[in-house]
Amino acid sequence: MEAFEYTALPARVIFGFGTLPRVAGELAALDCKRAFVLSDPHHAASGAARLMDALGKLAVHLSTDAVMHTPSDVTERVMAKLVASNADCLVSLGGGSTIGLGKALALRTDLPQIVLPTTYAGSEATPILGETRDGQKSTIRSMNVLPEVIIYDVELTYGLPPALSLVSGINAIAHAVEALYAREANPVISNLAEQGIAALGRALPRIVSNPANRDARSDALFGAWACGSCLGAVGMSLHHKLCHVLGGTFGLPHAETHTVILPHAAAYNTDAAPAALRRVADALGANEAAGALFDLAARHGASTSLRQIGMSESDLDKATDAALQSAYWNPRPVERGPIRALLDDAYHGRRPSRAGA
Numbered sequence: 229m230e231a232f233e234y235t236a237l238p239a240r241v242i243f244g245f246g247t248l249p250r251v252a253g254e255l256a257a258l259d260c261k262r263a264f265v266l267s268d269p270h271h272a273a274s275g276a277a278r279l280m281d282a283l284g285k286l287a288v289h290l291s292t293d294a295v296m297h298t299p300s301d302v303t304e305r306v307m308a309k310l311v312a313s314n315a316d317c318l319v320s321l322g323g324g325s326t327i328g329l330g331k332a333l334a335l336r337t338d339l340p341q342i343v344l345p346t347t348y349a350g351s352e353a354t355p356i357l358g359e360t361r362d363g364q365k366s367t368i369r370s371m372n373v374l375p376e377v378i379i380y381d382v383e384l385t386y387g388l389p390p391a392l393s394l395v396s397g398i399n400a401i402a403h404a405v406e407a408l409y410a411r412e413a414n415p416v417i418s419n420l421a422e423q424g425i426a427a428l429g430r431a432l433p434r435i436v437s438n439p440a441n442r443d444a445r446s447d448a449l450f451g452a453w454a455c456g457s458c459l460g461a462v463g464m465s466l467h468h469k470l471c472h473v474l475g476g477t478f479g480l481p482h483a484e485t486h487t488v489i490l491p492h493a494a495a496y497n498t499d500a501a502p503a504a505l506r507r508v509a510d511a512l513g514a515n516e517a518a519g520a521l522f523d524l525a526a527r528h529g530a531s532t533s534l535r536q537i538g539m540s541e542s543d544l545d546k547a548t549d550a551a552l553q554s555a556y557w558n559p560r561p562v563e564r565g566p567i568r569a570l571l572d573d574a575y576h577g578r579r580p581s582r583a584g585a
């Protein structure tokens with residue numbers, strides 16, 4: 229065993245089928261009595277309505293204002309409602325966008341959060357918040373934004389369409405891939421990363437062929453928690469930087485962008501972090517990681533090119549510049565030529581090569 233350092237994050241996790249009604253007991257355990265509930269328009273009539281029922285008089289307001297990339301003007305609008313409601317906690321039901329809004333409010337108020345995730349993005353398990361202001365996305369790390377309680381109710385994910393399940397699951401896998409070659413990599417998180425990749429790698433094809441498969445849905449949600457925990461525990465590298473730029477500056481959809489970029493980022497780092505990428509391949513039951521990640525997307529119908537998800541070819545230079553603007557850890561040095569080649573491959577949806585190697 230090599231030397232390592234590891235700081236565990238506090239986490240209370242309830243995982244199962246039909247766990248949503250546990251929210252009232254969790255509120256009481258936090259000594260809270262006035263919940264400000266957050267969701268998105270999609271869940272207003274379904275999950276959020278059930279949540280409001282389960283909370284009864286404990287819910288003081290329902291906001292369905294959440295949108296992707298946590299724009300600060302939306303947060304400020306909802307913040308005014310939160311102050312007026314005199315709430316003593318936040319309960320967020322939805323994907324990363326809803327959970328992001330809850331975190332942005334927690335940062336400003338220090339209120340405790342209970343979250344009920346409905347996608348595989350993993351934000352619920354991290355002390356990270358990305359916010360967008362004037363087209364610029366910035367990320368902070370603060371224990372104030374780490375949710376106190378996560379309630380995973382597998383039934384909340386049944387409605388996640390197969391195509392969205394696939395890209396959301398690959399978004400989760402990306403956290404675990406980068407955790408395996410992180411500078412702060414440690415045996416606890418690397419184990420969790422392998423488990424998360426393996427659980428999602430097994431579950432996603434089954435969900436695409438039968439979205440009602442209970443076992444596959446619970447494997448995928450477990451994988452999402454494992455991968456989200458990796459994101460929360462260690463620093464991320466080139467892949468997350470590129471997705472952050474492409475989402476925040478060019479408005480590309482979050483999970484779809486991760487799905488396109490991941491095989492290329494894995495290929496870029498293969499020679500510099502061979503043991504980590506070997507573990508990814510093993511977890512996927514494949515010979516080689518980058519190709520297996522590309523096939524997981526391509527064989528099950530996900531977009532594999534930036535062009536397909538709304539990127540303009542004329543923006544590739546600007547995206548390259550943005551990816552090189554600040555320094556961050558990556559196993560292989562981040563250099564202009566190879567990064568431009570990587571983005572070109574991703575734009576055209578080519579099978580990953582070790583760009584510029």
Ligand code: NAD
Pocket residue numbers: 268269270271295296297298322323324325326328346347348349350351352354355356357358384385386387388389392396399459482483
């Ligand atoms: P999302 O929350 O925007 O959800 C995507 C779409 O799926 C939305 O239209 C939503 O209404 C719908 N949806 C969600 N759950 C559903 C369900 N169960 N059934 C049917 N439809 C459902 O997207 P996301 O990918 O979950 O999250 C993306 C956002 O989260 C981005 O802003 C990203 O930056 C952020 N994020 C943050 C972290 C972090 O640690 N801070 C981690 C991952 C993602």
